[in-house]
Amino acid sequence: MKQSQIFPKTRKEAPKGAESINHKLLVRAGFIDQLMAGSWTLLPMGFKVVQKINQIIREEMNAIGGQEMLMPLLHPKEIWNETGRWDKADEIMYKLKDSREKEYALSFTHEEIVMDLLRKNIRSYTDLPVSVYHFSTKFRNEPRARSGILRGREFMMKDLYSAHISEEDLMKYYEKVKEAYSKIFRRLGFNFKVVEASGGVFTDKFTHEFQVLDANGEDTFYYCDKCDFAQNKEIFAGKTGDICPKCRKGYIKEADKTVEVGNIFPLGTWYAERMRVYFIDRDGGKKPVWFGSYGIGPTRVMGTWVEVSHDDRGVIWNRAISPFDVHLIELPGGSGKDTYEKLKKEGIDVLWDDREVSPGEKFSDADLIGIPVRLVVSTKTGDKIEYKERGSEKSELLGFDEVVRKLK
Numbered sequence: 230m231k232q233s234q235i236f237p238k239t240r241k242e243a244p245k246g247a248e249s250i251n252h253k254l255l256v257r258a259g260f261i262d263q264l265m266a267g268s269w270t271l272l273p274m275g276f277k278v279v280q281k282i283n284q285i286i287r288e289e290m291n292a293i294g295g296q297e298m299l300m301p302l303l304h305p306k307e308i309w310n311e312t313g314r315w316d317k318a319d320e321i322m323y324k325l326k327d328s329r330e331k332e333y334a335l336s337f338t339h340e341e342i343v344m345d346l347l348r349k350n351i352r353s354y355t356d357l358p359v360s361v362y363h364f365s366t367k368f369r370n371e372p373r374a375r376s377g378i379l380r381g382r383e384f385m386m387k388d389l390y391s392a393h394i395s396e397e398d399l400m401k402y403y404e405k406v407k408e409a410y411s412k413i414f415r416r417l418g419f420n421f422k423v424v425e426a427s428g429g430v431f432t433d434k435f436t437h438e439f440q441v442l443d444a445n446g447e448d449t450f451y452y453c454d455k456c457d458f459a460q461n462k463e464i465f466a467g468k469t470g471d472i473c474p475k476c477r478k479g480y481i482k483e484a485d486k487t488v489e490v491g492n493i494f495p496l497g498t499w500y501a502e503r504m505r506v507y508f509i510d511r512d513g514g515k516k517p518v519w520f521g522s523y524g525i526g527p528t529r530v531m532g533t534w535v536e537v538s539h540d541d542r543g544v545i546w547n548r549a550i551s552p553f554d555v556h557l558i559e560l561p562g563g564s565g566k567d568t569y570e571k572l573k574k575e576g577i578d579v580l581w582d583d584r585e586v587s588p589g590e591k592f593s594d595a596d597l598i599g600i601p602v603r604l605v606v607s608t609k610t611g612d613k614i615e616y617k618e619r620g621s622e623k624s625e626l627l628g629f630d631e632v633v634r635k636l637k
């Protein structure tokens with residue numbers, strides 16, 4: 230892609246009133262635009278990053294048997310009344326009336342919608358388990374939408390739902406999803422912990438949050454410095470410095486300013502009982518399905534990455550989610566077009582700075598946009614290419630083939 234054609238251009242100044250780093254940098258670099266508090270456009274480069282995040286999520290969902298589909302965002306009031314959430318979730322739901330006075334909610338989650346699908350399509354134990362997911366918009370009337378794209382009032386979520394014949398089967402799958410989520414956040418490159426939390430409908434089971442450390446977020450949790458024990462602030466009964474209640478060897482530490490990027494919930498039969506989602510089991514008995522739901526916010530993931538990976542000049546993407554593989558900077562006398570075409574032929578996704586602006590402007594834009602590898606061609610580099618990684622001060626002169634080898 231030619232940089233001269235990218236929409237929109239970068240900006241020198243952060244938008245007025247922007248407080249968080251992801252807000253400032255992603256707007257300046259041209260990844261997102263704010264329509265109003267909590268409402269964002271994913272601009273072409275931002276959308277590219279989110280699609281890369283989504284593809285990683287999709288691969289891991291498919292690997293555990295998830296089937297992708299797409300559900301509606303406009304929901305009738307009646308379906309939310311079946312579980313009582315029309316009233317219970319009043320604060321978070323956007324509600325509206327059409328011209329015939331019929332009432333609707335904009336989706337803030339999809340459990341009820343999946344339950345409706347299941348009761349129309351599940352007859353016997355042979356129809357289970359079911360594991361379906363979608364990527365779609367969620368609407369939530371968030372009281373404080375000040376942390377940039379970390380907290381939208383309209384945002385993207387990948388939500389997976391699973392239904393099972395028994396508690397045992399549900400919990401086995403729940404563990405699989407937990408592992409798949411860990412894989413996703415490892416592939417994305419995060420330093421994260423799996424943290425026990427409340428919020429499920431079982432009294433004897435936790436839900437699990439995936440919390441990214443040192444991310445300027447709003448959450449706090451406690452963890453053991455030796456084993457995998459971690460609980461969020463809302464449920465942990467101890468304090469920093471305590472002996473770990475799980476391994477009895479390590480000590481409890483506090484992690485604050487963390488960001489929740491994922492959350493999984495074992496929901497049991499609570500929804501099935503209220504929405505009458507039953508199946509006929511092997512023994513002929515009629516039983517409610519066991520249900521779980523599992524969410525990740527890809528737009529929050531993008532913002533979280535910026536919070537944990539930037540410097541005072543801009544974003545530092547990693548290869549997994551960078552909008553391009555390399556940023557090719559053409560300076561006077563450099564063979565920009567030729568190098569661009571050759572890199573493309575190698576299957577490398579290149580952003581080619583073909584603009585007629587000063588070298589200083591090109592370099593500062595490259596730092597702001599944050600593509601992990603920067604290549605420079607100029608009179609000085611001759612038939613070689615200067616190769617530099619974002620976040621490192623070192624650069625080296627390499628031949629074309631060496632560059633390609635390093636990129637692959």
Ligand code: ATP
Pocket residue numbers: 369371378379380381382384385386489490491492524525526527528529530
């Ligand atoms: P929080 O506690 O941060 O408000 P939540 O616990 O209400 O989030 P969930 O219902 O668990 O959120 O949603 C699943 C995932 O969706 C979250 O882990 C997060 O990645 C994402 N998410 C939730 N709310 C938002 C939001 N307002 N903007 C962007 N992403 C969000």
Ligand code: MG
Pocket residue numbers: 438489491492
């Ligand atoms: Mg949550």
